[in-house]
Amino acid sequence: MLVHRKKRVLQDYKGISVCLDDLPRPLCFPALFGRTAPVHVEIGSGKGTFLLHQARHNPESDFLGVEWANAYYRSAVDRFGRWGLSNVRMVRTEASVWVRNWLPDASVDGFHIYFPDPWPKKKHRKRRFFQGANLVELERILKPAGGIQFVTDSEDYFQQALRELEKECRQLKPTAFVPAAAAGQGEWVGTNYERKYRRENRPLYKLAFSKIECTKMCSGNV
Ligand SMILES: C[S@@+](CC[C@H](N)C(=O)[O-])C[C@H]1O[C@@H](n2cnc3c(N)ncnc32)[C@H](O)[C@@H]1O
Structure with missing residues (x-):
């Protein structure tokens, strides 16, 4: 017997969906979230x-x-x-x-890039987000001691990411990867993509970098 499941109508929640045209440049995070x-x-x-679980488990942070x-x-x-997250x-x-x-200097504590589109064809690689000028921007926007975490199933993308981080980002150093709140045992992020790829036994690759703190930079102790 065929069961027709009624598609639920998605609701817009004005406090959550942000209209780009309403945002000042540069963005002010305390104004956006109503707190620091x-x-x-x-x-x-x-x-x-990722965001749903992270926001529920870390009510003291904004996402x-x-x-x-x-x-x-x-x-x-x-x-x-529907979860009523603020x-x-x-x-x-x-x-x-x-x-x-939109993003001001030294304003973000963490960037998370999980299973970004891999653009496997050579002629499309320039479309990858995690490279070149974008990395320079992420480094600029991170607060001192802030971090970047990246997970992919593409070995080629992973190797490129490591090469470009070394080339472009003098203030970023490797650090320990912190598993996400949604991650189950043996998982890193816990999204559908990770679960699907693990079921398929695909190798996965992760990296974590953090921005060196000013005291270390200023004293030359890096
Ligand atoms: C493979 S999915 C991974 C989604 C999620 N991070 C996860 O792990 O389940 C990649 C997502 O990135 C979005 N995306 C790709 N390039 C983007 C870009 N340049 N700007 C904003 N979103 C982008 C795609 O629309 C897609 O939803």
Whole structure:
């Protein structure tokens, strides 16, 4: 027997979905969240699994997801709204333009980039987010001691990321990867992508870098 499941209508939650045109440049995080708190940004949030769990388990921090696909963006907003979360926002935009134009210096405690589109064809590699000028921007935007975490199933993307971090980012040093709140045993992030790829026994790659603190930079002790 065929069972037709009724598709739920996704709701917009105005306190969570952020309209780009309403935001000042540079963005002011305390104004956006209504308080001063640590800020974490996820680039390419998909349906928001990482953010949902992270925001629920860390009510003392604020979380912002950046997602350009409308269906995923709306799905994430609807999920966060149904959970009644007050410490998460979603913005629908292209991440490179967003970080370059909206995010102020030393304003973010953590960037999270999990299973970004790998663009495997050589001619498409320039479309990868985690490279070149975007890394310089992330380094600029991180607070001292802030961190970047990145996970991919593409070995080529991972190797490129390591090479470019070394080339472009003098203030970033390798550090320990902190598993996400959604991660189960043996997982790093706990999103659908990670679970699917682990079921398929694909090798996965992770990296974590943190920005050196000013005292260390100033004393030359790096
Ligand atoms: C493979 S999915 C991973 C989603 C999620 N991070 C996870 O682990 O389940 C990659 C997501 O990044 C989004 N994305 C890719 N490039 C983007 C860009 N330049 N700006 C904003 N979002 C982007 C895609 O629309 C997609 O939702």
